Amino acid sequence: MQSTFLPLNARRFQQRAQVETPDTLYWDRLAKPELLKEHNTIDYVDFSPSDPENFVLTCSVRVQIYNLVTKLVVKNLSRFQKTAYGATFRQDGRLLAAGDEEGHVKLFDTTSRNILRLFKGHTAPVHRTFFTADKLQLASFGDDKAVRLWDVANEKVVQTYGDAHTDYIRAGAMHPQAAHMFVSGGYDGKISLYDTRAETAVQRTLDHGAPVESMLFLPNGSIFVSAGGNQVRVWDLISGCRLLTMMSQHHKTVTCLRLGSDGRRLFSGGLDRHVKIYDVSTYKTVHTLTYPNAVVSMAVASGDQAVVAGMVDGLVSIRRMIVDSKPSHLKKIRADRERKMYKEPKRPNDTQKADKIIKDRVKGPGLKKFDVHLRRFDHKKALDDVMAPQMMEKQPELVVAVVTDLLHRRCLYKALIGRPDRVLVRFINFVVNHLSEMRFMRPLLMAASTILMVFERRLVTYSQKLMEALERLAFAMETEVKLTTELMQLKGAMDMLIGVSMDNGEVVHKSTYVDTKGQKMQPSSAAEKYVVMVE
Template sequence: MDSRFYALNTRRFQQRAQVETPDTIYWERLEKPEFMKECNTIDYLDFSPTEPDNFVVTCSVRVQIYNLVTKLVVKNLSRFQKTAYGATFRQDGRLLAAGDEEGHVKLFDTTSRNILRIFKGHKAPVHRTLFTNDKLQLTSFCDDKSVRLWDVSKEKVVQTYNDAHTDYIRAGAMNPVAGNMFVSGGYDGKINLFDTRAENAIQRTLDHGSPVESLLFMPNGSIFISAGGNQVRVWDLISGCRLLTMMAQHHKTVTCLRLGTDGRRLFSGGLDRHVKIYDTTTYKTVHTLTYPNAVVSLAVAGADQAVVAGMVDGLISIRRMIVENKPSNLNQIRVNHASKEKKKKLVKKLLKPNTSQVVDHTIKDRSKATKLQSFDVHLRKFNFKRALDAVLLPRQAEKHPENTVAVITELLQRRALDKALSERPEAFLIQFIDFLCTHLPEVRFMRPLLNAANTILNVFDASSTSYGAKVLEALQRLSDTVQAEIALTFEMLQLKGAMDTIIGVSLSDSDKPKARTVATKGARMQPSKRAEKYVIYVD
């Protein structure tokens, strides 16, 4: 059993600006989010590979292509009888495929908005459709537990893999290098690796441990990543699908994965309202983006120009990268940061006295333990009152309130805050209450300080002594502060509701711009007979 005493972790209460890394500098250049409102959950988002300012949004019975700059609909693909799913661009941006609740896969011309092909055969909703890297075939992943490979030009099924899973198939990914290989993920928690050349197409079956929500291949095709539950797992395809690492940075289900910074950064969005950004060399979290609601879909523009997130309530968040007058290149920021650190080390080395003399032997210095602050020393000796006194000194409480809150949190966890506050003079209690009133409105301190306010009220209730008018005035100030925070919360909720209504009305009534036509090379694909005869029946 480890008997060492560890100092309090006060960094968790520090403001984010106090910890600076090249990635925080880079990603904090994202502008404040701009919001758009749709009528239902945002199922899928995808950026056009040829027109980086356009991205497609799949929501309800509509597939809409938005412009990143104007935030307006460029093209509206509404040829769906029931809910549409997973609209994704082909690699050349000329075609777009989407599944639907009827079990159909529909292929659209992004220039003319015509429906070119309708692939029929599935018996349940198709949630994901992906093109192979040769652009000639299309893969569909369906809730009927099957995966189908389609020929785009002939509108026929090439191969059907029935009973690939024992539950719904909601995730898939195509190998960007080996066009004959792809992976599928199901709600049975399994991941299947397919090779279309082999007689037995399913080469490997892996266990993710939770329903698989998203899959993603790295650009080199040798590593793929799975997301499900609160975990993100990394698999090495070359070494027999060996598990390389596992990240569990989310508190709730991870719903989507994306790559950024030319494949050097991995994004994961989850129901905990966070998007985590990982370094793909170390798979450590380098930054976190926070959103107002659960994130269910994600898209990252080329060169990190924008990060678009779709939420469960139909809200779309667009955050564009600020590039004017500042270098936005992550490598340049990293080089600048490294040069600054190198200069600091050089200065320290020059200031250090030169003791490099020839000696027979060297006595190694005893490693010094981490120096404890005064409140840590008192906590180590269980002197709770002295620990609280040390952090409530006027200079300490004003300059480093995070230390005060850290000690209060530690005392709450040890159930010793009431002991530290009992049998105290009125001046100390007034000082403690004033600290609560000053820092309670800060979001980073709110939860522990509310618990501390409850504790001090319990101390007053349990005490048999009477208190003076000054203490009662301090309690009234605390009550007013709490009531003001409650009133502010209600006002913010009302404002949010009003803004949601205004945004919804403005988007529904906005004039849509004319679609911009793009000249394409080669013969344009013509609609098939089945696509020409397709009719949508409206109840």
């Protein structure tokens, strides 16, 4: 009876595939990016509410309106002597406002490209401008540490707030429903909440903890979001601006925030070349988009038709959503045709029905070449087959699978001994390159030990290339040992801190802090290291 040979299982060495979720499938429908190139950093991107196929780019001294489909400039608003900043559409798409380096705010008619209003009052560059919910007023946020509220009709300043911040104001957001409320964020790390109806306009001041780069309100207006440093913070306006959650998914500064999917998804772009997409109901990351350079501005079209990102080198990435244009009834017709094509034909000669039809056994895939050599116990040829340069580069899991099988057979030593130097150097280089990968570490460490055994029995003089390969192997081993030692030390330190905090902590009322003597104290970063807050 012929014994069956099972082929090698290389799946266990493959990296785990990303878990497919509805968000992953949805956002993977974004097409490959179409790129535009400007000559300077893209300061701001905004989509037109009235014509979602048009978006405005603010770059250097130009404000340009592009068409999403043709990627051509529809209008060029070049009425700036110095750098323009933050061009945004009004809610109806008929007007567009932008600040500039001179401290002016210019209001344009999008249909005629004419300057309708010129607001003068700031003494430093104005980086952001936004319209109020009633479309009658315009707020400007400047580097002169002041926020000004303008009346669009009579071109006059309504109110000036000059004592809310102590540094540049580069971020702000208007309440989507209440025209009398808005927020501002400054480079002093502070967030100010304004109510124009009250005698004291600044209602509350919050601390973001880092220079604030971008802000926005959720559609219902009860929650607003701030971005600065590598953090995105969510604040509850209804419960006294309480901090709801904090997200630190970026490795570098978060530069821009946007909403998508009708307010159900939150986008954040950063200097780490990533755009994170969060679920607003859970504030968990559901998808990540990667870009070739640092993202400084971003906009999402209505209905998620497109995601436009502006980068620090002037590159503009346009990713449009792929929509299946084929009608559903055509899909059904096509499916019926395929079902008929693959339907088993009738046999005219069959006069009676068979009791049971035994189908031919489906043959599995044939053995690969190295499996055939292993089946014949030809270990050297099996190792030679997987040590082809292309396979070692693109399919390292196959090489490790063969090495693991040879280790289990205790035949790796026999497969390596008596080899020419070039073969040994290639094998050592593979071990060095992949030793740090967690999925390969255990078998490759055993392979490195086998290599040393091979050289212990070798009596001839080593070549220069072989000595250099052995030195690389020794350095890689030392690096892994050092890294493991540092990680164990870090784990021990963390265990000690956790143990000390649990021993010194005391169960108290919610939001109350105590020291080791039982004295109440205010929450601070120093106190939180040694006490425990119990919910």
